[in-house]
């Protein structure tokens with residue numbers, strides 16, 4: 038019997054959707070051989086099995102073990118190139134997803150991997166920073182700071198030791214692209230960090246990976262070891278080594294100064310800036326802390342040139358953004374598109390509308406610190422400028438859709454409670470303000486709010502915005518205040534007078 | 535959820551520092567006293583623990599030139615023992631050459647470091663926004679009803695500990711339940727029984 042070579046994703050979410058059960062069920066079936074790849078990010082179709090055909094790959098969706106005969110017989114597959122969710126994307130950083138075996142360095146190289154590093158090797162450190170300046174890449178971790186500026190500061194600060202740190206804390210609920218990169222294309226992160234190391238003169242790197250991502254940490258450790266064995270890490274006599282370090286469940290440790298404190302083994306408390314980590318970071322040495330997605334975007338920029346990257350997107354937001362759609366949509370998953378689509382377009386074309394039986398109520402963009410948008414505001418363009426103008430943030434690209442069963446008072450309480458739990462405690466408006474905010478909302482929930490409650494909450498919110506040291510306290514009021522703004526009647530129901 | 539929150543609060547409240555975290559007295563990392571004042575069950579360092587602890591600490595003993603890393607050490611201890619007994623703090627501090635208070639401070643700060651031994655299996659239900667939007671709250675309730683335990687607690691026989699977690703990065707296949715290192719997605723309340731069955 039001929040064995041059908043098929044592909045099945047092996048990332049955490051695909052396994053959570055049932056990919057592992059399929060692989061187990063078919064492990065002793067001679068008619069099929071499974072190659073375990075990364076996931077394409079169309080998670081609503083997982084577990085998805087693909088097969089090579091003369092016209093490219095075909096796919097079967099939401100596969101169950103007894104679908105085996107159909108797949109082996111080639112019956113009922115859909116050409117991958119015709120899946121609308123994927124077809125309408127512009128995959129650059131995520132080009133390998135669903136195609137390669139994540140931990141195979143040779144496959145990474147065959148598909149254009151390490152070209153960015155080669156280009157960087159032919160440039161001076163200043164030349165690398167110049168390429169990034171031309172690319173107009175901004176950090177993808179949330180603050181959207183121009184990458185080249187940070188690198189230039191670290192480059193120009195004299196020190197016998199410098200560090201490069203990948204922020205893999207990915208704390209925003211609703212985001213998972215960093216996890217996908219680490220599990221699905223780990224060498225891309227390594228390559229991006231190596232390019233940064235050369236640009237600033239760092240010889241040591243760390244990947245600070247959250248505790249909740251054991252598979253990602255494992256994949257990174259494995260690929261670092263592979264890269265080391267292939268003499269890739271310290272190629273052309275440039276000494277460089279990488280290490281994976283795990284956090285222990287603290288949202289604020291995603292903030293760069295808190296992250297570095299945690300990396301040194303202390304309480305992850307936020308520090309006042311300046312000095313910025315690029316001048317004085319880990320152990321007081323110049324350190325670049327950047328998001329995983331930011332590093333993973335860099336190899337293509339070096340390989341294709343900064344101008345290529347700058348040609349994508351909108352005026353202030355160049356390149357593509359990895360949007361991660363979740364919540365009550367029909368088609369949750371990862372979408373890489375150039376900046377500039379409207380939120381409505383993204384939800385409609387990719388999200389595919391609401392999950393069966395549910396009606397749209399609001400969407401939150403940018404994680405737990407992001408604003409809520411009602412249906413009337415979905416025409417906002419997905420780019421840093423438009424969001425800044427609306428007082429909102431794109432953050433790390435998380436998009437969570439809430440349906441009409443969502444209780445907005447409870448949601449607002451949830452956000453304040455989250456901030457109260459996660460506050461690092463350094464400053465009063467955040468540490469105490471979030472607790473008071475939660476208490477006010479709990480009183481409203483119990484029907485014991487008074488006429489002043491909402492004013493008090495708004496006042497508190499403005500104080501937190503204006504006086505918190507970092508964005509946790511500074512942005513925490515946004516989801517709460519936008520909930521009150523767009524759904525005032527729900528809050529008023531809980532007021533007695 | 536409210537009800538379980540309340541059940542949960544009673545044993546984790548630190549009245550001495552209530553002013554720091556408000557009257558509701560949630561578990562708080564600003565509450566340094568938590569570990570000193572509370573009377574944890576099963577906190578004694580057993581003989582078996584003692585040798586494992588010594589081993590874990592030995593592997594973390596800083597080389598003379600390196601700076602001690604408290605968090606890394608506590609994670610190593612937790613991975614060896616399943617938790618970090620507060621009674622081990624002095625020994626950890628001594629090996630690292632730091633103060634007891636520094637170790638206690640780090641231990642109380644990070645929510646994934648535990649001072650109590652968890653059940654044989656740790657069930658963590660995601661309460662992130664994507665999961666709650668997809669009714670993760672109902673899944674949590676179903677799990678609690680099934681194993682009859684409050685959030686944060688261990689079942690009497692020690693089979694399960696049930697906890698809430700924030701986003702597991704599985705938002706596109708939510709709601710998410712993590713049992714030990716296994717992640718389950720698209721969980722509904724009616725899945726709960728068969729989901730837990732293999733974990734004895």
Ligand SMILES: Cc1cc2nc3c(=O)[nH]c(=O)nc-3n(C[C@H](O)[C@H](O)[C@H](O)COP(=O)(O)O)c2cc1C
Nearest residue numbers: 176177178204206207208291292293327328331508
């Ligand atoms: C409360 C808080 C949480 C944060 N969490 C993360 C995170 O999980 N991942 C991340 O990359 N950046 C996070 N950031 C942003 C970092 O401070 C920092 O700006 C970022 O890592 C820089 O990387 P970039 O330049 O690539 O964006 C957080 C910031 C704050 C204030």
Ligand code: SF4
Nearest residue numbers: 461463464467507510
């Ligand atoms: S705003 Fe909150 S998290 Fe940020 S430094 Fe202040 S207390 Fe810490």
Ligand code: FES
Nearest residue numbers: 662665702704705
């Ligand atoms: S919100 Fe539950 S996995 Fe992300």
